[in-house]
Amino acid sequence: MSDIDVKLLTVFAETYKTGSVSQTAVNLGLSQPTISFNLSKLREHYRDPLFVRFPHGMEPTPFATDLYGRVLDLLASFEVVSKYQTQFDPALANRDFHVALTDVAQNVLLPRWLNRLRSIAPEVKLTISHIADETAGLMQTGEVELAIGYMPQLNEGFYQQRLMEETYIGIIAADHPRLSSRPSVAEFLAEGHIAVTPSGTGHSILNRVLREMRLTRRVMLEVPSYLGVAEIAARTDLVAMIPSRLAVLMLKEKSIRSFALPFDLSAYVVKQHWHSRNHHDSGHRWLRSVVADLFLEDSTSS
Numbered sequence: 001m002s003d004i005d006v007k008l009l010t011v012f013a014e015t016y017k018t019g020s021v022s023q024t025a026v027n028l029g030l031s032q033p034t035i036s037f038n039l040s041k042l043r044e045h046y047r048d049p050l051f052v053r054f055p056h057g058m059e060p061t062p063f064a065t066d067l068y069g070r071v072l073d074l075l076a077s078f079e080v081v082s083k084y085q086t087q088f089d090p091a092l093a094n095r096d097f098h099v100a101l102t103d104v105a106q107n108v109l110l111p112r113w114l115n116r117l118r119s120i121a122p123e124v125k126l127t128i129s130h131i132a133d134e135t136a137g138l139m140q141t142g143e144v145e146l147a148i149g150y151m152p153q154l155n156e157g158f159y160q161q162r163l164m165e166e167t168y169i170g171i172i173a174a175d176h177p178r179l180s181s182r183p184s185v186a187e188f189l190a191e192g193h194i195a196v197t198p199s200g201t202g203h204s205i206l207n208r209v210l211r212e213m214r215l216t217r218r219v220m221l222e223v224p225s226y227l228g229v230a231e232i233a234a235r236t237d238l239v240a241m242i243p244s245r246l247a248v249l250m251l252k253e254k255s256i257r258s259f260a261l262p263f264d265l266s267a268y269v270v271k272q273h274w275h276s277r278n279h280h281d282s283g284h285r286w287l288r289s290v291v292a293d294l295f296l297e298d299s300t301s302s
Helices: 008-019 021-028 033-045 062-082 104-108 110-120 135-141 185-190 202-210 230-233 242-252 281-297
Strands: 052-055 057-060 096-101 127-129 146-149 158-166 168-173 192-196 218-223 237-242 256-261 268-276
Touching: 008 021, 008 033, 021 033, 021 062, 052 168, 096 104, 096 110, 096 135, 096 281, 104 237, 104 242, 110 127, 110 281, 146 281, 168 230, 168 242, 192 230, 230 237, 230 256, 237 242, 237 281, 256 281, 268 281
Parallel strands: 096 127, 096 146, 192 218, 192 237
Antiparallel strands: 052 057, 146 268, 158 268, 168 237, 168 256
16 A cells, blocks of 8 residues: 555544544444454554454554554644635735726726725735636636626636626717607617627627517627727717616716617626636635625615
8 A cells, every 4th residue: 555545544543542443433433344444454554453452442552552643743734734724814915816807897897896905905906808708718727817797608617606787778979869868669770870799798688689679780880899989979870788887987978878778678697707726715715705895786686
């Protein structure tokens, strides 16, 4: 036997204390044959009987008495190692977390998140990338540690936590010449549209609903992100559909106004996602807790 299993040494130590195979079996929750088998393996390995039977019980051999002290030290060290967890002190930590976000999350969530981090973990840094098709693979390799957005493509090996629900509304120039605050479907479809096609967002839900309802937009401009969409809408007569929380920020500019979409659109859920490789990391747990504390909404009130 080239290796000694810790379980075998646990059986040895318990038998040394009890002097009884039956009592060792009870204490460890194992069967008596299992205890006897494990002791036999140890005897073979050490080439020593280890215990000698007497009417009052089992007595250790001199070798077993010497071995017992060493085994106790080893088992104590193993317990310390098995229960060891790295400690993370945000006030002292100097760590760079790699996070993937949608461009909506960068505008809506990131400023508030950064302000919290600056107050409780001044030396913690965030390196941000866009959620894209390759994000899942980067999370598996550890190059991305956390992703916040709508990512239904993630499969086994990933954890997730629901943060909030989001939906879409329309925006147009404040002085748009045709659309009212509640346009009909026909009026809505007659306008020229800006199509935003970012990766890893709820935009796929929007496109799916339009297909299911057999509604076809007149797309006059297609862009990869929401950057600049408000300014484009304000200076043209094009229509854009954007997430409601981003719209709140955009509507601070008086040059655009919002309107309710003339069809039912299901909300999508924004979550934070992480790979199992980071699940138990104390720093990562802390980072996720900060996100949840800031953005977690009660699903019953969403």
